[in-house]
Amino acid sequence: MRSIPPSMDPVVVATIDDRLDAVADRERVAIPWAIESGSRAWGFPSPDSDYDCRFVYVRTAEAYLDPWPRRDVIETPLDAVLDVNGWDLVKTVRLLVKGNATLVEWLASPIVYRGDGVFRDELLVLAQDVVDRAGLVRHYAHVGSAQHAGWADGGRGLKKAFYALRPAAVLRWLRVQPGAAPPMDLRTLLVQGEASDALREAVDELVALKAVTREMGPGAVPEVISRFVADELERARAGGGSSGPLAESRDRREARERAAEFFRSAVERYAPVRTVGA
Template sequence: MKEKIKNILSEMEAAHHVKIIYACEAGSRAWGTASEDSDYDVRFIYIRPKNWYLSIEQKREVLEIPVTKELDMVGWDLRKALVLLNKSNPTLLEWLQSSIVYYEKDAIVNELRLLSRSTFSAKTCLYHYLNMAKRNAKGAFNSPNANVKLVLNVVKPLLACSWIEKYHSIPPNELQHFIDGVLTPSPLRSEIDELLANKLKKVEEVKREELIATQEYVAERMVQLSEYVKALEEDRENYTEALDQFFQSTLDRVWD
């Protein structure tokens, strides 16, 4: 599949006259929660020739291929990515943290990762992950049997919040890193370990009564984190000048 993905990326470069800077996995495979038949969620960043940007026309800044059962592939123009990076967009930060990279222009992407650490806003990302957990939690524990994937989709963003609270840095993608980084041995840790094991084995549901510690954790952490993020000082700065310089230099490096 890796070679197939690389071939599609090359075909997209030729068809759309772009240069791909970075391509990675962004779904369950990047999170370490995929089963053997999980699909591939490929995300990439590309750049167009200089003249494309010298226009008064508002142009589309997204490329994608038709979604299939096994492959979902979406790319963002570098300018769009940098606008979002200036806002500490958590989705883009996750892409740049992916441990599954299909392609990257090393020097450019390393510089991009350094910029992401500068633009990182704990408050912005905390709100993002906390709201994600709240949305997913609405249907997670409403029946005698709990959906394993849905519960993990509540737990993972809460652990991401805990990572930010503890380390004041961009959280990793892999659920196992969250578990190791913020949880100590406990009934909660045991339940989450078992949930992850079940997900990898394609077990879809477990009895809700087996998740007592998890349910308590979810309820308590949502209250705690809601108070914490409200009290957190705004930490966003504007890095437009630095990002403009990076964008202009990347245009020169890629196309000249």
């Protein structure tokens, strides 16, 4: 599967495709999931936003039996435009069981460079089964609070505003919706989170402003947005962010068994065949 919006620079997209091909060839891995993360996937890019490609890769079955395993991340050179790196399937399933919010976001990205729909869907099902919603609430409350604290009085930068607004929108979604895989797009979060019309209209205007403002540019944040962020962060801190089960009440062993079962199945289906002499 592939989903690239027409607003993305085709030259940059082609460069990302080339990098993914080079990684697969050089590292002898399969890449069943590669997506865009960051502000473009969140729905509020600036004209100078970089491209943040993230991917999950699978090594050969023999590599997972090696007593000296390789690193569980693959990184490519970082520059002003491209940030392309990925996680090994081992790291992916381990972090998913721990409730890693970043991975959950990757699975929900609306921008897909390449991907196997079955692989994504099965990981989403696993996430719904094993991810601790209370852990997600703690994550987004921490991230949102850190960004909210960084707003400068009277001249709040748009980037920090959005980086606090989106965690607040996720917290709202987790409070009113079931499941553990919130959508990635900010506007979708607000609609599904049953945010007020006034808030959604203010966000739409701010998104339009950011679309013509440099990444670190300033901009006034409407009071309705500031109040929404503060209220959702305070509600989460007070313990009202999610009705999901706490991590302590979950059967961690069962979660690990489910994840291990998925891992073995995915290696069997996606691992590249080792060539003679490789």
